[in-house]
Amino acid sequence: MSLKRVLIVNKSFPVAGLELLKNKVETIVLPHLDYEAESLPSIKDNLKGIDALIWNTKHKLTGELLTLAGPQLKAVSTMASGIDHIEVAEIKKRGIPLGNTPQVLDDAVADITVGLMIAAARRFKEGVQELEAGEWKYGVQWMVGQDITGSTVGIVGFGGIGQAVLRRLRGFDVAKFLYSGRTDKPEAKTLGAERVPLEQLLRESDYVILACPLTKETKHLINANSLKTMKKTSVVVNIGRGELIDQEALYDALKENQIFAAGLDVTTPEPLRNDHPLVSLPNCYIIPHMGSATVDTRNKMASISAQNVLLALEGKPMLFPC
Numbered sequence: 001m002s003l004k005r006v007l008i009v010n011k012s013f014p015v016a017g018l019e020l021l022k023n024k025v026e027t028i029v030l031p032h033l034d035y036e037a038e039s040l041p042s043i044k045d046n047l048k049g050i051d052a053l054i055w056n057t058k059h060k061l062t063g064e065l066l067t068l069a070g071p072q073l074k075a076v077s078t079m080a081s082g083i084d085h086i087e088v089a090e091i092k093k094r095g096i097p098l099g100n101t102p103q104v105l106d107d108a109v110a111d112i113t114v115g116l117m118i119a120a121a122r123r124f125k126e127g128v129q130e131l132e133a134g135e136w137k138y139g140v141q142w143m144v145g146q147d148i149t150g151s152t153v154g155i156v157g158f159g160g161i162g163q164a165v166l167r168r169l170r171g172f173d174v175a176k177f178l179y180s181g182r183t184d185k186p187e188a189k190t191l192g193a194e195r196v197p198l199e200q201l202l203r204e205s206d207y208v209i210l211a212c213p214l215t216k217e218t219k220h221l222i223n224a225n226s227l228k229t230m231k232k233t234s235v236v237v238n239i240g241r242g243e244l245i246d247q248e249a250l251y252d253a254l255k256e257n258q259i260f261a262a263g264l265d266v267t268t269p270e271p272l273r274n275d276h277p278l279v280s281l282p283n284c285y286i287i288p289h290m291g292s293a294t295v296d297t298r299n300k301m302a303s304i305s306a307q308n309v310l311l312a313l314e315g316k317p318m319l320f321p322c
C-alpha cells in the first residue's frame, strides 16, 4: 500500500518533526519560507491529492485551497499556537481534524515578554542608539525609565503564556496582577491575579501585556480610546498578534508621549518594513516575531505538528485539536 502524502509548507520545518514522519508517510517539503510571496503558487501546484497538510506559513489557509487539495485531505496541522491564519470554519465544515502546538511555547514566549517589558521600560533602544552614535552623556536624569518593582501588571488573555509571564514576574516584587479575558481562570486564585474589566485594567496598569489570540473581538483592542485610558507612564507589550493594536493610534500615542513605551514581538504586517513609522520611534522596541524561537521550543512544536498529523491519519484524536 502506498504511503499517505503529507505536504509541509515550509522548507525550514525542523528535523525533529521530519524524523517522526520518516517511513510512516511520504513528505513533500515546499522550498519556501513562511513569508515568501512566491510560496503561494507553489502551494497551489502541490496541494492536489495530498492526505495531510502541515501549514507552516503566514499565508491564509482558505476554503479555496482546501477544495483544491480535494476530499481525501484528512488532517491539517499548524506549527503555531495561534490559528488566525487558518479559515477554521472551512476546515470544520469539511470535517477535517485541525491541530496546533500550544503549551510547549508558553515558557519561551513568556521569557521574551519579560525581556520586552524591561527593554521598553528601561529604554534599551534609545540607550543603544545614543551609545552607537557616540552620544553617551551620563547624568542623573539621563535614560531614566520605569520600575517593575511595585508596579501593577495587567495581562490581557490569561492563558498559558499569560500565566507563565506572571510566574516569572513573581521575583520582581510586582504590587498587583490584574487580568482580563472572556472567562474566569481557576488558576488566578493561586497565582494571585484579579480579573477586572479591560477598561479598569488599562486604567490601573503600569504594564499592559497583550497575550490573547486575535479574534473579531480582540482586533484593535488597543486603539486611540484605550491608549487615552492608559497612564502616561505605562508600557504596552504585545506578544499576541500585531492586529491587537491599531498601530496608527499607537504611533501617535508614543510620539506624543501619551504612554511611555511599547515592546512589540508582533506587528502588522510581518515582516515590518524598516521604513515603517513605528520603527523610527525611540520608545518603540520591536523584535521580529521571535517569541517561540528557541531550538528546543521549535523542535517540540515540529514534533507535535507531526504527531497531530500521524494521529489524525490513523483516525485517532490529535494531541492538540483545535
Ligand SMILES: O=CC(=O)O
Pocket: 079, 080, 081, 082, 083, 105, 291, 292
Ligand atoms: O506566534 C506564534 C504562534 O502562534 O505560535
